[in-house]
Amino acid sequence: MNRRCISVVFLFCILQITKPETFDVIGLDEPIIVTVGDDAVLPCHVVPSTSLEDLEVRWFKLDFTTPVHLYAGKQDRPDLQDKDYRERTELFKNEFPHGNASLKLKKLKASDEGIYTCFIDFKSSYEEAVINLKIGGIGQPPWIHLEGTSSKGVRLACKSDGWYPEPSVQWLDGNQKAANAKPETTHQKDSNGLFTVLTQIDVTSDSMNRFSCLMQNNLLNKAKEARLQIPEIFFPKINVWLIVFWVFVALVIIIIILEIIFHRRKRKRIKELQLFCILEGYKNTEINYHSVNWEEEIELKPENGFWTIGWLGNNLVVNTSDSPHQSLGDVPKKIGVYLSYESQSVSFFNAHTKSHLYTFHGIKFPQKLYPILQISENTSLKICPN
Incomplete structure (x- = not known):
């Protein structure tokens, strides 16, 4: 029994001795922010500390097979390196004995921005860590100038290149307050991945006629500003x-x-x-009838030179004392008048039905005759040609 216990203890000790040691690869949780053109160090350490001289250290960005930098077989392998990073990367080999696998990137470009992976092959296992690299570019000092006048005032333009990412743009007046007008801003990327910014705005005259163009990189929290004072003569009065x-x-x-x-x-x-003669009464009527005495009230009778017909309700009324009222049914809407000097007669017809209404005979006509029309309120009459 004791011998069996001793054997178990001996086997357990052997397992403890042969158990492989585990390591962690530590990077950095926070993003690294660097300006375009500067160098950056991407940190990577092995914990617990162990020598990296006999291990594989691989840094890659998107493709594992195309590394940013590769150390394998106790040497760097630039032949397998991504061509965009050749002669721009370096490992701190003097720190290898202490487990330091950090990578130095030189002369950073806008395209270098992204997620980098530090991969270490421990032969029996592998571990990796990721680093977030952010790139910021501060452009050239803006150039502000007057482009000309417009219907809204004066048009100003402001231009600057070398920004990454796109900067925020703001126009300010002489009191350092935001200009009222809305600017038109465009961004154009160049071959290096940097942005050229052009912004335009229409401004009107104020107490100072001083305006400024402010461009700011929010990642780096840095800005560039240009100012311009416009002479009063450029503003239309x-x-x-x-x-x-x-x-x-x-x-x-x-x-x-x-x-x-x-x-x-x-x-x-x-x-x-x-063309019309409308009589609303018989007094003070201004009509030239040469044979009629208008000084007194006019009575529309043949004896006075008037031959007329009219309607009372649906009854035809003729202005002769011996003619009774005649019932005609519907009142004609269009009356035809036929005058004959030879037969000395005036005849009235229903122009729509072509039916005879009444005829005056034995009339001694004066030299001139005129039509007389009398209507009630809110009605109208029209004389039509033959």
């Missing part, structure tokens, strides 16, 4: 009295046009009225 004058001229023209239209309509109406 508004002459209030000139505006009042032209408004007055416009009103006069409108009044004249309205007067012309009114008088033309009035003359047209007069001409139309000359």
Whole structure:
């Protein structure tokens, strides 16, 4: 029994001795922010510390098979390296005995931004860590200039290149407050992945006529600004009295046009009225009938030179004392009048039905005859040609 226990203890000790040691690869949780053109160190350490001289250290970005930097077989392997990183990467080999696998990137470009993986092959296992590298570029000082005048005032333009990522753009007035107008801003990427920014705005005159263009890289929290003061002569002046004058001229023209239209309509109406004779009463009627005495009240009878018919309800009324009322049913809407000097007669017809209404005979006509029309309110009559 004791011998069996001793054997078990001996076997357990052997397993403890042969158990492979485990390692962790530590990177950095926070992103590394570096300016374009500078160098950056991407940290990577093995814990617990162990020598890396006989191990494989591989840094890659997107493709494991195309490394940013590869150390294998106790040497660097630039022949397998991504061509965009050749002669721009370096490992700290003097720190290999302490487990330091950090990578140095030189002369950073905008395209270097991204996620990097530090991969270490321990032969019996492997571990890796990721590093987030962010790149920021500060562009050249903006160039602000006056492009010309516009209907809204003066157009300003501001341009700068060398930014990454796209900067925020703001126009300020002389009091360092945001300009009221909305700018038009475009971004164009160059061959190096950097942005050229062009922004334009229409401004109006204020108390200072001073404007500034502010471009800021929010990643690096750095900005560049350009200022311009515009002479007063470039802003169009508004002459209030000139505006009042032209408004007055416009009103006069409108009044004249309205007067012309009114008088033309009035003359047209007069001409139309000359074709009609409307009697609303018999006193003070201004009509030239040469054979009629208008000084007294006019009675529409043949003895006075009037041969007329009319309607009372649906009954035909003739202005003779011996003619009774005749019931005609519907009142004609169109009356035809036939005058014959030879037969000395005046006849009235229903123009729609071509039926005879009444005829006056034995009339001694004066030299001139005129039509007489009498209507009730809210009605109208029209004389039609044959």
